[in-house]
Amino acid sequence: xxxxxxxxxxxxxxxxxxxxxxxxxxxxxxxxxxxxxxxxxxxxxxxxxxxxxxxxxxxxxxxxxxxxxxxxxxxxxxxxxxxxxxxxxxxxxxxxxxxxxxxxxxxxxxxxxxxxxxxxxxxxxxxxxxxxxxxxxxxxxxxxxxxxxxxxxxxxxxxxxxxxxxxxxxxxxxxxxxxxxxxxxxxxxxxxxxxxxxxxxxxxxxxxxxxxxxxxxxxxxxxxxxxxxxxxxxxxxxxxxxxxxxxxxxxxxxxxxxxxxxxxxxxxxxxxxxxxxxxxxxxxxxxxxxxxxxxxxxxxxxxxxxxxxxxxxxxxxxxxxxxxxxxxxxxxxxxxx
Amino acid sequence: xxxxxxxxxxxxxxxxxxxxxxxxxxxxxxxxxxxxxxxxxxxxxxxxxxxxxxxxxxxxxxxxxxxxxxxxxxxxxxxxxxxxxxxxxxxxxxxxxxxxxxxxxxxxxxxxxxxxxxxxxxxxxxxxxxxxxxxxxxxxxxxxxxxxxxxxxxxxxxxxxxxxxxxxxxxxxxxxxxxxxxxxxxxxxxxxxxxxxxxxxxxxxxxxxxxxxxxxxxxxxxxxxxxxxxxxxxxxxxxxxxxxxxxxxxxxxxxxxxxxxxxxxxxxxxxxxxxxxxxxxxxxxxxxxxxxxxxxxxxxxxxxxxxxxxxxxxxxxxxxxxxxxxxxxxxxxxxxxxxxxxxxxxxxxxxxxxxxxxxxxxxxxxxxxxxxxxxxxxxxxxxxxxx
Numbered sequence: 001x002x003x004x005x006x007x008x009x010x011x012x013x014x015x016x017x018x019x020x021x022x023x024x025x026x027x028x029x030x031x032x033x034x035x036x037x038x039x040x041x042x043x044x045x046x047x048x049x050x051x052x053x054x055x056x057x058x059x060x061x062x063x064x065x066x067x068x069x070x071x072x073x074x075x076x077x078x079x080x081x082x083x084x085x086x087x088x089x090x091x092x093x094x095x096x097x098x099x100x101x102x103x104x105x106x107x108x109x110x111x112x113x114x115x116x117x118x119x120x121x122x123x124x125x126x127x128x129x130x131x132x133x134x135x136x137x138x139x140x141x142x143x144x145x146x147x148x149x150x151x152x153x154x155x156x157x158x159x160x161x162x163x164x165x166x167x168x169x170x171x172x173x174x175x176x177x178x179x180x181x182x183x184x185x186x187x188x189x190x191x192x193x194x195x196x197x198x199x200x201x202x203x204x205x206x207x208x209x210x211x212x213x214x215x216x217x218x219x220x221x222x223x224x225x226x227x228x229x230x231x232x233x234x235x236x237x238x239x240x241x242x243x244x245x246x247x248x249x250x251x252x253x254x255x256x257x258x259x260x261x262x263x264x265x266x267x268x269x270x271x272x273x274x275x276x277x278x279x280x281x282x283x284x285x286x287x288x289x290x291x292x293x294x295x296x297x298x299x300x301x302x303x304x305x306x307x308x309x310x311x312x313x314x315x316x317x318x319x320x321x322x323x324x325x326x327x328x329x330x331x332x333x334x335x336x337x
Numbered sequence: 338x339x340x341x342x343x344x345x346x347x348x349x350x351x352x353x354x355x356x357x358x359x360x361x362x363x364x365x366x367x368x369x370x371x372x373x374x375x376x377x378x379x380x381x382x383x384x385x386x387x388x389x390x391x392x393x394x395x396x397x398x399x400x401x402x403x404x405x406x407x408x409x410x411x412x413x414x415x416x417x418x419x420x421x422x423x424x425x426x427x428x429x430x431x432x433x434x435x436x437x438x439x440x441x442x443x444x445x446x447x448x449x450x451x452x453x454x455x456x457x458x459x460x461x462x463x464x465x466x467x468x469x470x471x472x473x474x475x476x477x478x479x480x481x482x483x484x485x486x487x488x489x490x491x492x493x494x495x496x497x498x499x500x501x502x503x504x505x506x507x508x509x510x511x512x513x514x515x516x517x518x519x520x521x522x523x524x525x526x527x528x529x530x531x532x533x534x535x536x537x538x539x540x541x542x543x544x545x546x547x548x549x550x551x552x553x554x555x556x557x558x559x560x561x562x563x564x565x566x567x568x569x570x571x572x573x574x575x576x577x578x579x580x581x582x583x584x585x586x587x588x589x590x591x592x593x594x595x596x597x598x599x600x601x602x603x604x605x606x607x608x609x610x611x612x613x614x615x616x617x618x619x620x621x622x623x624x625x626x627x628x629x630x631x632x633x634x635x636x637x638x639x640x641x642x643x644x645x646x647x648x649x650x651x652x653x654x655x656x657x658x659x660x661x662x663x664x665x666x667x668x669x670x671x672x673x674x675x676x677x678x679x680x681x682x683x684x685x686x687x688x689x690x691x692x693x694x695x696x697x698x699x700x701x702x703x704x705x706x707x708x709x710x711x712x713x714x715x716x717x718x719x720x721x722x723x724x
Contacts, residue, residue, distance in 0.1 A: 084685050091381055112688035113382040133580075144580040145500060150671075150682055155396035159407040162397075170500075170581065171397045172591075173671045173682065183671075187499055188479045188590065190580045230382055 024235035036062035037095035073300035124218035126196035147189035249303025418678030432600025437607025475594035503575035512569035519562035591672035614645035654712035
């Protein structure tokens, strides 16, 4: 008797549990806002400005996706996540987009069932030390206490670098960048390690940035990029092409200043026409986007170069690997046709 | 129809029916939860698997009680974390117990100042969240103590710095076995001597200072053996090399901060429990004990505390459990406990949040249940024996 009732309960449970999966784009449109997961605070990438608005390179990308899908870059709800909680939050549906300097790795892509849609920043792990320490190379760090931001690929790179060079260290794992900064400043650690971009951002927030230096060794490849959940290819394509549209903007010289003007006229370069909706772009309707999607992105957020220079130049970060391929960098996007 | 209404009117069968219904809903709810998790995992293309436990963890841990390096498995990293949890809980419980009992007794002292100090200690400490205690102690240690290169040295063998406390490490050499042997002999002697004195006192009423005799025996016998065998212990003295001290024994600022914070915070609760336990003893007991001429210390140790213990132990158990569970806040300051290793870095590296959290929860549950079982056993030993 009891088993039968339990069985009935189980069946009811199954019926309750089965949920209908609507497309991510429909969810965002129905809500009228994009939920975007960003860093808890990293100058240049995602940090609140003096008015309390989130701003930064990663925040710009959230805005760009909102501009493309909703037509308004301001329609974004920001959710912050630490390195540890970001994938869980994305998987749990707290956001449609994770734009939080996340390194693209095999196991994250495959095992965690996420889709990395591209690279918006090529980075590598480095070391920051106080100049007073007198260290010139990371190989001279034998026995040092190293502050690490946990929940990143950083721990593994660090372990491999030190083991590979046969030197010892004392890891001090810290949850967020802000806390790690405090410990480093208090002298709990000799060294702070994270992605080089993060080191520059952290250094610039110090009272005396010139008392610190980033050591020359870059010990890892850290291709950082936006991430979406597995399983909705339409959404993944939208996010990927928003990123490419920003880079195409730089490549074709389309900026937030001249985009409206270029969109209005017939350009010689037909790729500009297709990107800005003058000429039809075959398949755009399958993405569910309107013809002015790229115009919205570039006019409201700017192209890749504008976003980079606005947020990362103040941190003394150079274009380097993050220049377009024609300028000696790594960014090379598929043609828009 | 009458059959069913009879069943319902019968108190016994009605109870059973109600219980079956409750059980049904409980079962339904639990199975719904499990199904929901399964359905969502399936929708996300994830599976539940514990294979990740056996792949190399890849990260380093700064404090390990068993051998560990970054090629060991996630499972071993978890065990290292668990032992670190155990270590800080152990130190914390000792500190909290000693401090708590002392404060509880002082609080009842007739000395106005002492009693007020204990009162303010308790009120201030227990009304501040434990996380703030931990951050405060950690902040104090790393911000007030100097850099290792300017470490405070105590006799050039012990050093205090913001990297923690370094003390000399005793290294045993051959011949140490004699010292161990004498120590065991001293312990056996003490037990026999205590039994002998107890019987003597029961028969004749003569008292010996058993405690002090035993203490001096336990201290002096191994010491004699130590000198006979030619002092087979050498000290490894910590020395500054490069960035940090090397050698000796090391207590990290995180372990120290966590021990202080947990011990001092929990001591406030224990003090109140001890006070309540003592106050629960009828004042006639104290008066009776005083009237037969017992010294105040004997009144406390022989009459009050043995009775108060019965009131104290059950709530004390739950304080020990709280302390152990609170130690999971270690993650705030980067102490590598179970939550930071298996529930932190391993979770993040493997992305198995469901699996790691289940394991961590089960481990905390079993640790709590074993502390509880131990204290229940002790409680049953000291509880009032019905005569």
